[in-house]
Amino acid sequence: MVKILGKVGLLVPALLTGAAWLVILRLKNVPAPLLVVYGLLLAGSVIGLLWPRVLGRRSTRRRVLAFLGVPAGLGTLGLYLAVVYYVTDLPVLLALAAAGCLGWAAGALLRGRRRVSGPHARPTRRAFLLGGAGLVLGVFSGLSVSRVEGRRREMLAQREQQRQAAVRAPGGRRRVTDGVLRVFPIHTGDTIVTYGQFYGGLDGWEGLNGYVRTLVDKAQITVPVYAYLIDHPRHGLLLVDTGVNREQAHDHDGYYDMTSRLLSERDEYQMTPEQDLRVRLARLGYDADEVTTVFLTHVHDDHAGGLRHLPQATVVMDRRDWDHGVFYPHSFDLVKENLSFPAFDSGAFGAFPASQDHFGDGSIVLLPTPGHSPGHMCVLLRMDEGGVLFMGDTLYTLPHLAVDQVRQMTIGGADTVHQIEAARRIQSLLASDPGVVPLFAHDNTRYQSDRVLSAFAQGTPGKEGLRELRAHMETVLTPGWRLRPGHTPRFVPAASGARWGRVEFG
Structure with missing residues (x-):
């Protein structure tokens, strides 16, 4: 037994x-x-x-x-x-093969000595051959380390040349220093997600079941990854989130460890040289070294990857995310000594029971919206003509404000409850202040591609630009936060020759 x-x-x-x-x-x-x-x-x-x-x-x-x-x-x-x-595995694989051959040789040697007893025992021919192969493989393992690192450096150098060329390309904007507050959407590439992960929260994509389905479901779409630059006349150059970095997109397997490689796709991020965060800042007339503060809505790597380019910045984030939400610490290696954790002790803010007036002048208010991650937060920027609410991943797109009809995958249990509560509070904030508009990190609808990018093209939407954004919201959502006809998402499979599907609204 x-x-x-x-x-x-x-x-x-x-x-x-x-x-x-x-x-x-x-x-x-x-x-x-x-x-x-x-x-x-x-x-x-x-x-x-x-x-x-x-x-x-x-x-x-x-x-x-x-x-x-x-x-x-x-x-x-x-x-x-x-x-x-991945190429950096080569030395390890050769070393394992060498160890296997040497172990096999040792076994053959022991068996040979058992069969031929006495003082004249000799190792078997097999042991010699295997031992020799093991030694040769071990030598190759050692020699391959420098070759592999050299090849990787060459690849990264080529990417750097492409980045520099993108910075120098014609059409860049000159920085304007007139004391006016400006906000610029920064498209830092795209990420590949399953349609259900993005839109299937009411169709069973929740908790462990939802996560497993993200691994095996191949109904995939591309969605943008946005960060937002704030040129503030009193507080300097600020960022809300940082998007992904070039290595995540073009050296994915080298950037992540083996476990992360196993549980993600090599092409989960797509980025052109022009979409590099440093290129986008330079094309707007700024330098990454000038960014003094990053407001990180949460720690997920498609929002934190750009921290690698901002080692001098103070990173403001909820401590709960730092303690319980960091999956890929490499993105934080250069800023982990520069973290600032808000206390959320500025009192209630509308429907939000807690808030943080970050600068003490009401210009930027941090609002806890846990659920998508343990310490997710939204960032409210006050402008003379209105306000901007940076949503992070509390809600992915404008249609997601209809949280009872369109919902992203949620973690499950109390986290799902918290995320829905956060969505309700955001609805209340937007309903109470018609001068505030939401800005999303992954919106793949016309609200982002047409309206937001147009309104913030020069960084100054003005009252009219904000009114037009709110007017577009009203064409998509009813006052009761329901979708109007023609705005329900559906998945369209990839056409012949295309790798990913798309989303249509009807």
Whole structure:
């Protein structure tokens, strides 16, 4: 009985590990029929090694290894090389191969000594060959380190040349220093998400179930990633969020560790040289070194990646996100000593029970909106002609303000409750002050692409620009925060030759 329980104890984690690996491969777009065959090989080899007779009366562990284990092992190596391997893995793979050969050689040597007893025992020929191969592979592993790093430096240098060329391209804007408050939307690239993750919160995309579906569902769309630059006459150059950086988009596997690589897609971010945060700032007449403060709505990496370019800035964020929400710390490496955590002790602000008047003059008010992350917050900027509410990921798009009809994936449980409560408070704030307009980080509708970009093209929308944005909101949403006809999103599969689908509204 103890032996059976021990084998079951080995079988269960082995099968769970195999299942997790299959999910990862599906995330990497490996065809489902191939995964079925490969999964059967994995399961058969594990079960066969534990209970050989299950696969036939004449079955032995050696036969299981030969007919199932070896194909499964080669399949694992092939799939890894095809969908996970990155050039910086080469030294590690060579070192593992060297260690395997040396271990095999040691085993062969011990077996040879057992078979030939006495003082004249000699190691077997196999041990010599395997040991030699192990030493050669070890040497190659050491030599490959510098070659790999050199190749990566060349690639990054090429990207830097492209960035510099984008900065120097004609058509840039000269900085205007007339003491007027300006706000500029900065498109820092696009991210690839599943349609359900973006719009399926009311269709079962919640909690663990929603996360699993993001791994296996291939109904994908591209959505923009926006940061916002504030040129404030009293408080200097400020940013709300920072978008993604060039390495995330073009050196994804080098930027993230193995775990992050396994659970994300290589092309999850798309960025042209012109969309680099430093290029966008330079084209507007500013320099990244001039940014004094970053208001980070939350810590997710598509909002924090640009921190790599702002090591001198003070980063204002909710402590709960720093303590419990950081998944990819590399983006914070250069600013982790410059963090500032608001106390949210400025009292209630409308429907919000707590707020933080950051500068003490009412110009920027931080509003806690937890749910999407533990310490998510929105940023309200007061202007002479009205106000701007930077939404972060509390709500993805303008139609998401109809939170009972359109909802993004939520974490589940209390976090979902908190996020919906935050949406209600935002609705209340917008309803109580018609001079405030929302600005989103990922809006893929005409509100962002047509109205917002037009109104803020020069950084100064004026009262008329804000009124036009509110007028557009009224064409999409009723006063009761319901969608008007013609504004319900639906997924359209990718056309022939296209990689991703699109969203239409009707």
